[in-house]
Structures are given as structure tokens and as C-alpha cells.
Amino acid sequence: MENDVRVINEMVKRESAFVDRVLKEVGNVIVGQQYMVERILLALLTGGHILLEGVPGLAKTLTVNTISRTIRTRFQRIQFTPDLLPADLIGTMIYNQQTGTFSVKKGPIFANLILADEINRAPAKVQSALLEAMQEHQVTIGETTYRLDEPFVVMATQNPIEQEGTYPLPEAQVDRFMVMVKVGYPTKEEELAIMDRMTGDTVLDASPVIDPQTILDARSIVSQVYLDPKIKQYIVNIVFATRSPEQHGLPDLKDYIQYGASPRASIFLARAARAHAFLKHRGYVIPEDIKSVGMDILRHRVILTYEAEAEDLTSEDVIRQIFERVEVP
Numbered sequence: 438m439e440n441d442v443r444v445i446n447e448m449v450k451r452e453s454a455f456v457d458r459v460l461k462e463v464g465n466v467i468v469g470q471q472y473m474v475e476r477i478l479l480a481l482l483t484g485g486h487i488l489l490e491g492v493p494g495l496a497k498t499l500t501v502n503t504i505s506r507t508i509r510t511r512f513q514r515i516q517f518t519p520d521l522l523p524a525d526l527i528g529t530m531i532y533n534q535q536t537g538t539f540s541v542k543k544g545p546i547f548a549n550l551i552l553a554d555e556i557n558r559a560p561a562k563v564q565s566a567l568l569e570a571m572q573e574h575q576v577t578i579g580e581t582t583y584r585l586d587e588p589f590v591v592m593a594t595q596n597p598i599e600q601e602g603t604y605p606l607p608e609a610q611v612d613r614f615m616v617m618v619k620v621g622y623p624t625k626e627e628e629l630a631i632m633d634r635m636t637g638d639t640v641l642d643a644s645p646v647i648d649p650q651t652i653l654d655a656r657s658i659v660s661q662v663y664l665d666p667k668i669k670q671y672i673v674n675i676v677f678a679t680r681s682p683e684q685h686g687l688p689d690l691k692d693y694i695q696y697g698a699s700p701r702a703s704i705f706l707a708r709a710a711r712a713h714a715f716l717k718h719r720g721y722v723i724p725e726d727i728k729s730v731g732m733d734i735l736r737h738r739v740i741l742t743y744e745a746e747a748e749d750l751t752s753e754d755v756i757r758q759i760f761e762r763v764e765v766p
């Protein structure tokens with residue numbers, strides 16, 4: 438087993454070299470926001486979808502655009518608005534008067550990387566049109582179902598729900614997002630660098646350094662990253678602590694959690710931990726990988742009670758306590 442792990446570790450070190458090239462290209466345009474960049478790469482390496490939440494002006498859209506330019510692939514930006522229709526997203530049937538037949542006009546969802554910009558500005562009917570594509574990687578137009586080409590990743594941005602003109606995303610759709618990242622403000626030093634870079638004469642751009650096959654090959658390697666049985670048990674313990682905290686030495690959290698994380702959380706935690714180890718050029722998962730990705734996997738899957746809201750507790754507060762108090766292997 439030790440020899441196998443050593444072989445995997447060497448393979449990961451060799452095959453993950455492209456990560457540094459991507460980060461370097463992105464760094465030519467984006468100042469800071471390394472956490473957000475790494476989480477987007479995490480989604481690409483696992484085939485999961487990512488939801489970025491933050492106030493306007495934090496470079497969410499620019500970051501996704503820049504990362505897409507480092508990959509030689511098809512990219513589509515879809516601006517979600519209150520008047521957007523499902524057909525504007527997935528496509529529709531067009532009638533040809535000359536031939537008397539219908540033909541399919543595919544929508545912008547038929548791309549590898551989808552930027553769903555300000556996703557919570559569109560109504561529920563449009564959100565539901567995304568569900569089949571996100572979960573099944575296919576789209577149905579009329580009576581025909583079309584497979585979406587791999588890699589297929591939805592990278593969505595949203596403004597906080599309390600802002601004017603936004604709609605809460607359905608729980609079923611939020612759960613489809615593997616990670617939800619809260620994007621914060623830059624530091625003073627980063628903001629000075631942003632101001633200098635964005636007000637200069639230099640045209641900022643990123644060059645393609647990898648292709649879709651590189652991503653698909655990396656996914657195959659990520660799935661081989663060693664995950665010890667003790668780490669697997671740690672993941673299950675964390676997820677079960679969100680459902681039955683009193684059975685895991687956390688009786689004080691019982692009244693604060695209405696619904697815990699679903700089995701999808703366990704699956705995504707394992708996948709994301711492997712991908713995080715890959716990003717760090719490591720062929721095995723350690724507990725710190727679980728802790729690093731855990732908040733982004735769980736924050737949108739743990740639903741709190743009114744008691745928690747009355748005490749100004751957030752899902753992040755509860756998840757933080759779970760990670761602090763569940764025994765680490």
C-alpha cells in the first residue's frame with residue numbers, strides 16, 4: 438500500500454504541473470482572490486458546479502472569464518435577467534416555412550464552460566431549465582435529448598439575496614452546486630494593486646495554456662488520489678454531525694439545525710478533498726484537505742431553525758463548531 442501511495446504521489450506531482458501555469462496566467466489579470474481561483478479549479482477538476490456569492494465589483498465575473506481564457510475550449514457567458522426565458526438558455530424548435538419542418542436551434546448552454554452571471558436575477562422557470570443540464574449533463578428540446586460535451590461546468594455568480602431584484606434559488610438547484618464560495622473584499626494592498634493595474638494603459642489578458650483533454654485527464658488522476666479509510670470515516674462523521682449532532686457529542690446544536698447535509702455532501706467532500714490534494718501536488722488526502730473544502734461544500738446544505746436565526750447564528754457558525762469538535766483521525 439505504501440508503494441502504491443508513493444507511485445500515485447509521484448504521478449500527481451508530475452501531472453499537476455499545469456495548475457501552476459494556470460495560476461500564473463490568471464495572476465496576470467486578477468489581483469488576489471486566490472481562494473476563489475482555487476475553488477473554480479476545484480470544480481473543473483471534479484466536474485462539479487460552483488456558485489460564487491458576493492456584492493458587485495469583486496471580480497467574480499472577471500475571474501471566471503480569465504480562467505476560461507486559459508483553457509482552449511468553448512465558453513459562454515449568459516446574463517441572467519428577470520425576462521430571460523428557458524428557451525433563451527437551452528434552445529428551441531424553429532419552424533421552416535419553406536420545408537414545412539422543424540429544426541433545432543441550440544442555446545448557449547451547449548458549451549464546455551458556462552458563466553451564469555447573476556443567476557439569482559432570473560425567475561424559477563429559468564432556474565428549473567438548468568437542473569437537467571447540471572445534474573444529468575443533457576438537455577431535452579422537444580422530444581429529443583442531447584448530451585452535453587465534457588467537460589461541462591456551470592460557474593454561477595449571484596448577489597446576496599437581500600439585494601433588490603433577486604430571487605432565492607430553489608433548494609434543489611442550490612444542492613446541485615458542489616461548492617458555494619463567499620467572495621470577500623480585497624485587502625488594502627490588493628486594492629492599491631487593483632487600482633494601479635486597472636487604471637493603466639496595459640491591456641490585461643490571459644493566454645490559453647491547457648485544453649479540455651488536460652482537464653479530463655486530470656480528473657482521471659484526481660479520482661486515484663489516495664483516500665484512507667480513516668479519512669472516509671471522518672467525512673461521514675462530519676456529515677452525520679449535521680444531521681444528528683446529539684449523537685456526535687454536540688447536543689447543544691440539535692435545536693439549531695433543521696435539515697442536515699444530504700449524501701451528496703459526503704460524495705462532494707471526498708471528491709473535493711482529492712482535488713484539493715491534487716492542487717497542492719499531493720497524491721493523498723489529509724484531514725486539512727477536508728477542513729479546507731468543508732465550509733464551501735456544507736454552507737448551503739445545512740438549513741438552520743428559527744432558534745438559530747433568533748440568536749444570529751449562521752450555517753457557517755454551526756459548521757465551524759462541528760469541525761472544531763468532531764474528532765480528527
